[in-house]
Amino acid sequence: MANMTGVQPAPAAAASLNRYARLPWRRIIQIALAIGITLFVVVGSFRTLQSNTYDASTWKDFVILGVAQGGIYALIALGYTLVYGVLRMINFAHGEVFMFGAFGSYFFATAYASSGFLNRNPVVALAIIFLVAMLVSCSVALLLERVAYRPLRNAPRLVPLITAIGASLFLQNTAFGLWGPQARAYPVPNILSGDQTWTILGITMQRIQVVVILTAIIAVACLSLFVSKTKAGRSIRAVAQDREIASLMGIDVDRTIMLTFALGGLLAGVAGVQFGMTFGQVHPYIGFVPGIAAFTASVLGGIGSIAGAALGGLILGLLESVGPPLLLTGFHIPSPFQLKPVITFSVLVLVLIFRPGGILGSDEPDKV
Amino acid sequence: MRTPGLGRQVVRAGLIGATAIIYCAMVGLIEQLDPRKIVGSQLSIAGVLFLGLPPIIAAYVATRPRQVRGEEVQPGIGEAALAGALVGLIVAAITMAAIGLANLLGIDTTRNIFKSVSPTLLGILYLHRSAVSGLAILSVVIVLLGAFGGVLRACSVGVRRPIVIGLSSVVGFGMLQRIIPTAMDQLGLPKAWLYSTTYLGLTWFGAVLTFAVAAGLTVLFMRKGSQMQRGIVWMTGGERQARTAEVIVLVVILLLLPFVAGTILSQILGSVGIYVLMGLGLNIVVGYAGLLDLGYVAFFAVGAYITGVLTGGLLITTLGLKAPAFHGGLSFFIALPIVILAAALVGVLIGAPVLRLRGDYLAIVTLGFGEIARALFTSDWLKDIFGGTQGLTKIPAAPIGSLDFRNPRTFYYLVLVFCILAAYIAWRLQESRVGRAWNAMREDEQVAEAVGVSSTRYKLLAFALGGAIGAVGGALFAVQIGSLNDASFTILVSITTLAIVILGGMGSIPGVVVGALVLIGVPGLLSEFQAYQLLVYGAVLMAVMILRPQGLIPNVRRTRELHEEERAQDKWAGDLVGDEDVVAEPSPLGEGSG
Numbered sequence: 001m002a003n004m005t006g007v008q009p010a011p012a013a014a015a016s017l018n019r020y021a022r023l024p025w026r027r028i029i030q031i032a033l034a035i036g037i038t039l040f041v042v043v044g045s046f047r048t049l050q051s052n053t054y055d056a057s058t059w060k061d062f063v064i065l066g067v068a069q070g071g072i073y074a075l076i077a078l079g080y081t082l083v084y085g086v087l088r089m090i091n092f093a094h095g096e097v098f099m100f101g102a103f104g105s106y107f108f109a110t111a112y113a114s115s116g117f118l119n120r121n122p123v124v125a126l127a128i129i130f131l132v133a134m135l136v137s138c139s140v141a142l143l144l145e146r147v148a149y150r151p152l153r154n155a156p157r158l159v160p161l162i163t164a165i166g167a168s169l170f171l172q173n174t175a176f177g178l179w180g181p182q183a184r185a186y187p188v189p190n191i192l193s194g195d196q197t198w199t200i201l202g203i204t205m206q207r208i209q210v211v212v213i214l215t216a217i218i219a220v221a222c223l224s225l226f227v228s229k230t231k232a233g234r235s236i237r238a239v240a241q242d243r244e245i246a247s248l249m250g251i252d253v254d255r256t257i258m259l260t261f262a263l264g265g266l267l268a269g270v271a272g273v274q275f276g277m278t279f280g281q282v283h284p285y286i287g288f289v290p291g292i293a294a295f296t297a298s299v300l301g302g303i304g305s306i307a308g309a310a311l312g313g314l315i316l317g318l319l320e321s322v323g324p325p326l327l328l329t330g331f332h333i334p335s336p337f338q339l340k341p342v343i344t345f346s347v348l349v350l351v352l353i354f355r356p357g358g359i360l361g362s363d364e365p366d367k368v
Numbered sequence: 369m370r371t372p373g374l375g376r377q378v379v380r381a382g383l384i385g386a387t388a389i390i391y392c393a394m395v396g397l398i399e400q401l402d403p404r405k406i407v408g409s410q411l412s413i414a415g416v417l418f419l420g421l422p423p424i425i426a427a428y429v430a431t432r433p434r435q436v437r438g439e440e441v442q443p444g445i446g447e448a449a450l451a452g453a454l455v456g457l458i459v460a461a462i463t464m465a466a467i468g469l470a471n472l473l474g475i476d477t478t479r480n481i482f483k484s485v486s487p488t489l490l491g492i493l494y495l496h497r498s499a500v501s502g503l504a505i506l507s508v509v510i511v512l513l514g515a516f517g518g519v520l521r522a523c524s525v526g527v528r529r530p531i532v533i534g535l536s537s538v539v540g541f542g543m544l545q546r547i548i549p550t551a552m553d554q555l556g557l558p559k560a561w562l563y564s565t566t567y568l569g570l571t572w573f574g575a576v577l578t579f580a581v582a583a584g585l586t587v588l589f590m591r592k593g594s595q596m597q598r599g600i601v602w603m604t605g606g607e608r609q610a611r612t613a614e615v616i617v618l619v620v621i622l623l624l625l626p627f628v629a630g631t632i633l634s635q636i637l638g639s640v641g642i643y644v645l646m647g648l649g650l651n652i653v654v655g656y657a658g659l660l661d662l663g664y665v666a667f668f669a670v671g672a673y674i675t676g677v678l679t680g681g682l683l684i685t686t687l688g689l690k691a692p693a694f695h696g697g698l699s700f701f702i703a704l705p706i707v708i709l710a711a712a713l714v715g716v717l718i719g720a721p722v723l724r725l726r727g728d729y730l731a732i733v734t735l736g737f738g739e740i741a742r743a744l745f746t747s748d749w750l751k752d753i754f755g756g757t758q759g760l761t762k763i764p765a766a767p768i769g770s771l772d773f774r775n776p777r778t779f780y781y782l783v784l785v786f787c788i789l790a791a792y793i794a795w796r797l798q799e800s801r802v803g804r805a806w807n808a809m810r811e812d813e814q815v816a817e818a819v820g821v822s823s824t825r826y827k828l829l830a831f832a833l834g835g836a837i838g839a840v841g842g843a844l845f846a847v848q849i850g851s852l853n854d855a856s857f858t859i860l861v862s863i864t865t866l867a868i869v870i871l872g873g874m875g876s877i878p879g880v881v882v883g884a885l886v887l888i889g890v891p892g893l894l895s896e897f898q899a900y901q902l903l904v905y906g907a908v909l910m911a912v913m914i915l916r917p918q919g920l921i922p923n924v925r926r927t928r929e930l931h932e933e934e935r936a937q938d939k940w941a942g943d944l945v946g947d948e949d950v951v952a953e954p955s956p957l958g959e960g961s962g
Contacts, residue, residue, distance in 0.1 A: 090728045107481055151914050158660050159913050161728050162870060165662070166909025169863060173903035177395025180483050288859075292739075295732060341743050345736030349721055352729060 030353065037350065044327035054325060060203070062321045068209040068278060070317020071216030075271035076294035077301070077309040078223060079141075079264030085240040085304045086260045087149070089157070092164035095291015096171035097141045097265055101272030102282045103175060104136030105129045106186055109276070113187035122189035126273075130215075134269035140171070141265030145258060168288075175284035183283040186276035212274045219270050220310045223263065227306060236260055240304070289341075293320070296348040302358025311359060319347060371443045377430040378451050382458025385426030385514075389459065390466050392418035393493070395903065396484035401896050402492045405569035406542030413894070414492065416539055423459045423510045427452030427517030445522040452518020456511035463510070464503060467493060529590065534583035541578050542569045546893050550630040622784060626777040634776035636892035638848055641783030642841045643888045646861075647868040647880035648790045649837030654866070655875035655923065656803060657830035658810030660731040663738025665861040666718065667835040669745050670711050671842025672852050673754050678703035681760035681852070683752075689762065692753050700764070700773075704843060711839030712832040719831035723824055738862055746854035759853030763846050773847050783844055790837050791877055797833070798875075806830060838865075860902065864888075867905040870912050873919025882920055 048054075054062075076098050083091040109129050112118040118125045148167045152160045188208065190196075196207045227233035238246040239256045247253045275290065276282050293316060301312025323343045351358060392398050392414075401414040431451050433442040443451060470478045470485055478485045494502030520528055541548065545568050552559040562574040570578065589596070604610045626634045646668065653661045678696040682689040696703065718737050722730050744750060746757045754760065765774040773779045797803050805826045808816040813823050846852060868887050872879025887905065891897040897904070912919060 090732065148910055148914070155913075155917065157727050158658070159917055161660065161731055162866070163910050163913040165863065165866070166906045166911075166913065168906070169902055170906030170910060173900070173906060174391075174395055177397070177484060177900070177903065178482050292732070292735070296736075299729075339743055339747060339749070341736075341739045345733070345740050348736055349733055352725060352733060353721055 033350075034354070041327060048326050059322070062325065063318065064203070064205055064209055066318035066321035067314065068212045068317070069321060070297075070314035071213050072271045072274050072278070072290065072313075073294045073297045073317050074216055074310045074313025075219055075267045075274070076290055077298035077313045078220070078267050078306060080295050080298040081301075081303055081306060081309040082236070082260045082264045084298070086236060086243070086257055087153075087160075089149070089160045090164065090295065091144075091149075091261075091264070092161065092291075093144055093148075093168040093171055094141075094264065094268060095287035095289075095294070096168050096175075097137050097144065097287075098268040098272050098275070098290065099175060099282075099284065099287030100140045100171065101133040101137030101265075101269035102186075102276045102286060103179060103272075103284075105133035105269070105273050106184060106276060106282050108132045109187045110184075118187060118189050119191075122191055125189065130270060130273050132269075133273045134266045137269035137272060138262050138265035141261040141268070142258060144171075145261040150254075150257075168291075172284055172287065179284065181284065183281040186280055186282050188277050188280065192277065208277055212278055215270060215274060219267055220306075223267065224306055226263070232256075232259055236263075293344050296344055296351075299348060299358055300351050302360040305358070305360045308358055308360035315359075316344070316347065319343060371434065371441050371447065372436055373434060374431070374443060374447075374451055377434075378454050379458065381426040381430035382455045383462070385422040385455060385459040386462035386466075388422040388426075389419060389463050392422075393466075393489060394482050394484055395900075396489075397900060398492055399484060399486065399489045400899065401894075404894060404896055405564075405567040406539060406545075407570045407575040408564065408572050409567045411542075411569070413543065413896075416542075419506070419510070420513055423456045423514040424517035424520070426459060427455040427514040428521045430455050431518045431521045443518075443522060445519060448518035448522035449515045450518070452521075453511050453515035455518070456514020459514065460507040460510040464507060467503065526587075526590065530583035530586040533586045534579040537582035538570065538575050538578050542575070543890070543894060545569055547629055547633050550633070551628045554628055554630070619788075623781075626780050631776050634780045636889055638776055638779045638783055639892060640884045640888045641780065641787050642844050642848065643865065643868055643884040644787045644881055645783070645790055645841035645844065646838050646865045647872070647884055648787070648794050648877065649834045649841065650865045651834075651869050651875065651877070651880055652794060652797065652837070653830050653834035654869055656798065656806040656810070657827060657834075658727075658806070659827060659830060660727055660734075661831075661834070662731045662735035662859070662862050662866070663718070663741070664734075664834075664838055664865050665738045665857055665859060666714065666741035667711050667838035668842040668845065668861050669741050669857040670714050670835075671707050671839030672846040672856070673745050673760070673842075674707045674710055674839075675700070675703055675843040675846040676760040676763045676852050677753065678706060679764050679846075681763040681846075683755040684758040684761055692755065692760070694753055700843070700847060704840070707839050707843050708836045711835045711842075714839075715831035715833075715835030716828050718835075719828045723827055735859065735862070738859060742854065742857045742859075745857065755852075757854045759851060761851035763850045763852070765847055765850065774850060779844075779848055782847075786840055786844065790840070791881075793833075793837075794877055798877075802826065802829065863902075864905060867909055871908050871919060873922045875923035876919060876921050879919050879921040879923070 076094065079094045079097065080091060083089065083094070109118065109125075112125045112129070144167055148163050149160055152163055192208045192211060197204050198207050198210055199205075200210065227236055235246070235251045235256045236259065238249065238251055239253055239260075243253055246256070271290075275286065279286075294313065297312035297316040298309045299312070300316055301308030301310070303309075320340055320343060324340055327343075328339060398414040398418050401418070402412045404413045405411065406413055406416055431443050431448040433440045435441075467490070470490075475485065475487055475490065490499075493506065495505055496502070497505070520531065523531075545563060549559045549563045552562075560571075562570065562577070564571045564574075600613075601607055601610045604613045625637065629637075646664065649667070650661065650664050653659050653664075677692055677694055678698045679700055680697045681692070683692050698706075718734065722733050725733060745754050746759070748756050750756075765772050771778055773782050805816070805821045808819070808821050809823050809826055817823055845856070849856075864887065868880060868883035870883075871887060872881070872883030887908070891901045891904075
């Protein structure tokens with residue numbers, strides 16, 4: 001990655017460089033790595049497919065599961081991307097914002113389930129549940145911005161990041177203190193429960209997965225419209241481009257940053273309900289792993305880009321559900337899903353090594 | 369209110385103080401920590417820290433000196449007392465309103481959502497009396513504490529510091545109730561006058577005495593401190609010798625500690641020691657080289673698992689214990705160099721791909737490496753070597769002759785030796801050419817490269833050295849507990865170590881020791897805290913970064929870096945706004961430790 005630093009060696013140093021130092025080691029290692037990984041992927045998937053461990057319908061299930069999972073990742077990833085865009089910081093606690101949304105809506109969902117409202121009037125009930133989750137997540141995100149991040153807006157880069165890690169731990173354990181460690185069953189209306197399916201374009205899918213995918217698409221569409229068409233959206237883009245100039249142009253930077261956190265929170269709330277209904281449970285630790293995965297997704301798609309976050313989420317969801325059985329079964333590795341984090345993080349590292357700007361992002365050197 | 373803006377401050381502080389109390393009640397801190405008494409049967413940790421401290425601090429902060437039209441204005445004692453009492457009143461009013469609301473909704477309903485809002489909690493808030501009289505007393509106490517906080521702020525330093533140190537000592541001695549009485553027993557001293565035998569905390573007499581002695585010593589030190597220092601320098605024959613003498617005294621105390629304290633303390637100190645090692649290692653990576661590594665648990669795991677396998681740990685299978693695929697029967701001290709080399713290698717392997725990554729990306733990627741390490745060590749795939757999620761057991765306890773290091777006291781000495789060694793290495797590194805190269809690289813990588821510091825080489829060196837020290841911590845951990853499983857190697861190890869380094873101060877060696885003592889020692893001593901350990905770590909990370917980014921015992925150079933940008937900003941903002949109160953007041957906690 002010679003383009004990363006752009007610093008030429010000083011003449012004196014250049015003169016003393018020997019032949020080895022002049023070899024483009026980084027390039028060589030990169031190419032070797034690329035060949036190795038390609039081989040691993042090709043051989044692994046070939047052997048898996050040859051061994052016929054899974055039949056076609058299982059693969060199809062993996063793919064649909066991946067798309068639904070990807071929809072959830074995409075919504076959380078958008079929160080990372082938005083905040084990164086305006087503040088150039090990784091909001092490490094965003095996974096916890098998502099968790100609070102899931103938990104907040106859980107209490108409404110159980111209340112509706114026990115009163116029968118959830119099954120009598122599922123559409124209205126779900127709308128309220130989504131709304132509550134969005135509100136809770138949005139308030140947590142705003143609180144986080146006000147208390148933890150605003151005092152550090154001009155601090156050196158590592159300081160807000162460490163604060164964000166602290167905030168993540170703090171929020172997670174606040175939820176632990178408020179609601180206890182046990183997993184609670186998230187109620188799902190009967191018409192969406194696990195064995196109910198819809199057939200769309202000849203593909204049979206679980207209804208809940210259809211709902212997840214649809215809400216994700218709607219949310220992403222709304223967000224892109226908001227950011228591209230409205231005045232507030234324009235101010236977000238302006239602040240993302242240059243905070244100081246934006247403030248000179250009369251944009252209230254503080255308010256714009258708050259708006260960004262609020263948007264990220266709203267999307268995280270939607271993702272929280274989706275997660276609760278897909279996996280059927282909530283507990284204080286559900287935020288961490290999806291949070292990291294969603295961050296990976298936003299880097300994969302190109303951090304700072306909205307379409308990129310959506311695309312990255314989708315790809316990562318697919319990689320996580322199809323990757324382990326496809327790549328690892330061929331090498332006779334037992335319980336391949338145990339190694340899911342290995343795949344997630346390998347993807348992150350590889351993206352950062354080979355294309356730090358992500359799939360849709362620009363390769364601007366500042367990013368990495 | 370003569371001081372302009374004081375009214376707004378009072379309302380704000382009142383709201384924040386009330387939020388703090390309600391938060392502590394709702395997450396269960398008050399209920400969990402109430403049984404642990406500090407003084408007599410009345411003052412519990414919960415009462416002091418979560419009911420008493422919020423109004424004091426809120427009032428203290430609300431009445432701090434303020435910049436008004438370029439002049440610093442400190443509210444007078446009367447005004448500060450009034451303002452503080454008002455803060456207390458707001459805190460009390462909101463707290464009472466919250467209690468009323470919970471009762472109005474019905475305790476059972478509230479409890480269905482917030483599990484900690486229980487009749488027990490209300491009993492504590494009613495001070496174990498009837499609701500009306502208990503709440504009335506609580507409100508009055510909160511108002512008085514607020515007034516006290518205001519007065520404290522308005523006093524001169526000469527009065528304030530002895531009071532603060534005296535009160536902190538009482539709380540500190542109260543919290544050390546598992547150590548000091550045991551030590552007094554060991555030394556054959558009577559203890560009933562100081563510590564109550566029924567409530568375990570200090571007696572009221574003991575508390576007053578502690579306060580008087582601590583406050584008296586503070587006054588003495590403030591008046592005669594410089595003379596005493598000169599005396600010590602004169603006695604030892606020079607500044608340098610005085611420092612050496614300090615170190616010798618410290619080492620002697622450390623060596624004698626397990627004899628005075630009981631087994632429990634030795635065990636806690638052993639764990640503290642392991643985290644001191646980890647902290648020293650991470651400090652090289654984060655503090656010296658400025659690379660935020662969130663996957664430090666990888667080295668801990670490498671150290672523990674390789675030690676386990678090499679010294680002859682056994683796998684737990686459904687058919688009973690079994691020797692792993694690689695079964696070494698090495699002694700701990702022969703295995704250790706191999707472990708260190710392996711960890712250094714892992715450090716280079718982890719460091720190499722991330723060399724070009726900037727700060728925050730580096731953090732996430734290393735976090736990923738930590739998770740990958742855990743996933744690999746505990747996976748079914750490598751089960752034949754590392755035992756999967758069940759892990760390894762029956763790891764021998766590092767025998768030299770007849771010494772058994774699973775005995776907490778012996779183990780303490782083992783850890784102490786490694787800690788001193790690691791601290792020495794870290795100290796020498798800091799002062800060396802390598803340390804200066806890290807400094808340069810941390811401050812500006814491109815400039816450092818331009819003047820000939822190879823960032824590749826020094827980054828890899830930092831990862832390797834930091835990793836090696838962390839792996840020694842892991843190896844000792846394996847020896848200490850004798851069996852390993854997946855629960856010991858989560859991301860929380862990395863975060864705990866990071867919190868230690870941050871609390872102590874990045875780049876500061878004594879800071880690591882203090883950080884480990886506070887963050888590992890206190891939860892070890894007060895078992896009630898353990899459920900809230902992580903909550904506290906999170907709060908510590910946030911609070912230190914926002915209030916005092918240089919940590920408790922700052923490294924001078926690091927402090928300057930952390931404040932440089934901020935100061936420039938303050939100046940800029942100050943010029944623009946002029947007479948508003950933009951000059952930040954150092955945190956109230958900053959005073960005692962400075």
